[in-house]
Every structure is written in structure tokens, then in C-alpha cells.
Amino acid sequence: MNNLLEVKNLSKTYYTKEKEIKALDNISFKINKDDYIAIIGPSGSGKSTLLSLLSGNEKETCGNIIKKDNLKIGYMFQSDLLFEWLTVYENCLLGLKISNDLTKENISNVIRLLKKYDLYEFKDNYPKSLSGGMRQRVALIRTLVIKPDILLLDEPFSKLDYQNRLIVSSDVINIIKNEKISLILVTHDINEAIRMCDRIIVFSKRPSVIKKEYIIKNDDYQKYYDMIWNDLYEK
Numbered sequence: 001m002n003n004l005l006e007v008k009n010l011s012k013t014y015y016t017k018e019k020e021i022k023a024l025d026n027i028s029f030k031i032n033k034d035d036y037i038a039i040i041g042p043s044g045s046g047k048s049t050l051l052s053l054l055s056g057n058e059k060e061t062c063g064n065i066i067k068k069d070n071l072k073i074g075y076m077f078q079s080d081l082l083f084e085w086l087t088v089y090e091n092c093l094l095g096l097k098i099s100n101d102l103t104k105e106n107i108s109n110v111i112r113l114l115k116k117y118d119l120y121e122f123k124d125n126y127p128k129s130l131s132g133g134m135r136q137r138v139a140l141i142r143t144l145v146i147k148p149d150i151l152l153l154d155e156p157f158s159k160l161d162y163q164n165r166l167i168v169s170s171d172v173i174n175i176i177k178n179e180k181i182s183l184i185l186v187t188h189d190i191n192e193a194i195r196m197c198d199r200i201i202v203f204s205k206r207p208s209v210i211k212k213e214y215i216i217k218n219d220d221y222q223k224y225y226d227m228i229w230n231d232l233y234e235k
């Protein structure tokens with residue numbers, strides 16, 4: 001089946017003591033294999049909420065998330081969440097350890113990934129000795145070792161400076177494409193969305209509905225940039 005996941009009429013409301021916050025309102029879309037989707041929208045529009053629902057960390061209020069059988073979802077947050085007291089290698093093995101999957105095959109996959117993405121010689125280093133970009137690659141490898149079908153990235157580059165953001169984001173998309181993983185990238189950077197993804201879903205202000213969806217078909221990046229800018233900032 002080409003369709004990995006379908007989101008159908010998804011809504012999420014948070015109930016706090018003082019008020020109800022409707023974060024997502026009737027969101028529907030599908031993710032196919034080899035889709036690279038960016039979700040872009042104002043701050044507080046429910047982007048992180050959507051990823052939490054997709055990863056199963058939170059429960060939807062209404063609607064459905066229909067997943068292909070045995071679908072594996074990887075999730076990487078804004079901060080890389082590497083454990084400073086573990087080496088690069090130990091950090092990468094952590095997920096496998098927790099899920100009791102430290103098989104020979106999985107361990108050699110970790111080593112393959114470290115070698116392929118230029119981290120093998122740093123495998124016994126501690127995270128604090130690495131650059132921001134290298135840390136992001138370690139975090140990505142740690143997520144890839146569970147062999148996800150879809151990777152969820154929540155503003156993963158926002159803590160890096162501009163120059164590094166360009167380098168790391170192109171590293172990351174290359175790795176994801178090489179490993180044949182589909183992507184949902186949450187970002188507020190229009191350029192990043194256009195460069196990395198081939199579908200862009202624009203969320204409205206809260207309660208978020210899908211305001212627009214773009215398929216990036218050609219290299220006319222400026223045209224897409226202008227349209228998405230208007231969606232986000234027009235009065």
C-alpha cells in the first residue's frame with residue numbers, strides 16, 4: 001500500500017481550569033510513501049499538537065488517524081535531547097536498548113549509519129564536544145535506528161544559526177531520502193519548507209484549519225515563497 005497514514009477530520013481541544021483551547025479544527029490529509037510534507041503556520045496554531053497526535057503521545061478529541069499496519073513513526077524534537085553523559089555510540093543505541101532490540105543486525109545498522117554520515121570516528125565522543133550540526137545528525141541517526149517509515153521533525157533547526165541551518169537541513173533531507181523515509185517537517189521557515197519538501201500545508205491561526213496546500217512542482221521558489229508569505233501574513 002502506497003498510503004502510509006491518513007488523518008481524517010482531526011480535532012484537538014485542550015481543557016484547562018480556566019478555558020478551552022481548540023488547537024486543531026477538522027484537519028484532513030494523507031501521507032503517501034516518499035512524501036516530504038512541510039507544515040507551516042503561525043505560532044500556537046497546533047503544529048506540535050498535530051505531531052503529538054500522530055506519534056501517539058496525545059489523544060485526539062475527534063476524528064481519526066488511520067495508520068498502515070505496523071507503521072513505525074520516528075520523532076525528533078526541536079532540541080536534540082542527546083544525553084550528555086552517554087557517548088555518541090551509546091546515544092545511538094539507546095532506542096534499541098529501550099525497545100529490547102539490540103540485535104546484531106540493528107547494531108551493524110547503527111555502525112553503518114555512523115560511518116555513512118561521517119560520525120564513526122566520533123563514536124566515543126561525548127555530545128558536548130560536537131558541533132550543532134553533528135549533534136543533529138546523531139539525534140537523527142538515533143531516530144533512524146528504529147527504521148521508521150515516517151519521520152516527524154518539529155522545528156529541528158531553529159536553534160542553529162542561519163549558515164548551519166542551511167547545511168544541516170540539506171544533510172538531513174539527503175539522509176532521509178537515502179534511507180527512503182517519508183517526512184513531516186514542522187517549520188516556520190518558508191524557505192526551508194520549499195527547499196526540503198514537495199508538499200506544503202499551511203495552517204491558519206488557531207483553531208487551525210488547513211488554509212492552503214501547495215505541491216512544489218518546479219524551481220520557481222520565489223513564486224511559492226510569495227504565496228505562502230501572503231497566506232501567513234496577509235491582513
Ligand code: ADP
Pocket residue numbers: 014015016021022023041042043044045046047048049050206
Ligand atoms: P505550535 O506548535 O503551532 O506553535 P502548539 O501545538 O504547541 O502550537 O499549541 C497549540 C495551542 O494549544 C496553543 O495555544 C498552546 O498553548 C495549546 N496547548 C498545547 N499543548 C497544550 C497542553 N498540554 N495543555 C493546554 N494547552 C496546550
Ligand code: MG
Pocket residue numbers: 047048049
Ligand atoms: Mg510547536
